[in-house]
Amino acid sequence: MNEALANLIAAAVAFVGTHFALSHPLRGTVVRTVGDKGFQAVYSLVALGTFAWMAMAFRAVPPDTAPLWDGTGHAIWGLATALMLLSSVLLTGSFFGNPALPDPRAAALAEKAPHGVFHVTRHPMMWAFALWSVAHVLVSPTPRVIVLALAMAVLALVGSHMQDRKKEAAMGAAWQGWEARTSFWPRLGGLAKAGALPWIGGIVLWLLGSWAHVWLAYVPAGLWRWIG
Template sequence: MTEWGEFALAFAAFLTTHSVPIRPPMRPVLIALLGPRGFTLAYSLLSLGALAWLIAAAGRAPYVALWHWAPWQNHLTLSLMLPVCLLLALAIVRPNPLSFGGAGNDRFDPVRPGIVRLVRHPLLLALALWAAAHLVPNGDLAHVLLFGVFAAFAALGGRLVDRRKQRELGARWHSLRAEIKAQPVFAGPASWSGLWLRLGTGVALYAALLLAHPWLFGVSPLS
């Protein structure tokens, strides 16, 4: 395999695993075969595996410097990753019929939309911040391509998800958006204890990533 071959192959595998299984005709066939939960689990594991390979392949690609590292870049990464972890904690495994990744969407209450009142696609925003946080201190060509593609996908992905959800929900998509926008921006949560639990989970995730980063990627974000 050429010097850039593994990186190109990993990128192709990542894009394929994140597009083919979720589009017709594959998605309905896979859901019928695995069930909704089985499909979600299998797709999540496949996506994580492809992402892990892609990140590892970027680290093994030839080093072509585009800009030099500076200490302030680490501070930017550390600052952006906390809101990333909080967004993930507030959005994962909770109803959001207007975006992807929602769980129990039939239980969604537009009067108590939670994080959806502030941002319709919180997972895409988390992805954009994660990509930006890691793009700045990794100024070599392979990592710029890696995180740049993620940032572009996050920026454009909202429109793609909106179009898909409009096709699926029809007129209900517009009525949900209007009802959500009518709510106060800083309305109280349905459960304060649930909110604090999720925020605490986000902070714990942030701390866990700081501790695990040297072991997972060979680089300490605190150095």
């Protein structure tokens, strides 16, 4: 393993590890020491610092180093494009009535029947990040992309599992009822019940994001790969 890849792995571990540590075992201690606003400041600074480290380490690893398979074919790009569309729909829908987000109405939202993308999963934002990770590994299975994508997927899926435990303790019966009415694992049949708004917003986000991809990553993505 070369030094650049080792640095990326260290940065990814730091990024994910500090998120988990500050969100769970260390949160109470830090809040008691510096208060709620101080905790938010510490959390934000650590998150930004470790993310910046990971981004710089990612750029330092050669982009074409030893891909595990050929990710340039139309079929694999078609699958990745479909996953990114689904990710965009879930991400957009996650902002509408999500009891997992910081909101004084969270308990009341959790007591409602599932709506929108919550027919698919109670963690649509986290699954959006996980699907993003899978899509990028499919088309670019290089060591640096695998490390970055794995970090994001672990943060999203392990983090959402830990969030369930934290919400159970904080919200009690309200969150337990929400868990009983929703699924951790995605149910794709729920997409038919998601409603128009997540789909419209998701398609717009998907089109804009894939259009911008060529300027941000120098690789045409989504429909632009075929019509650009």
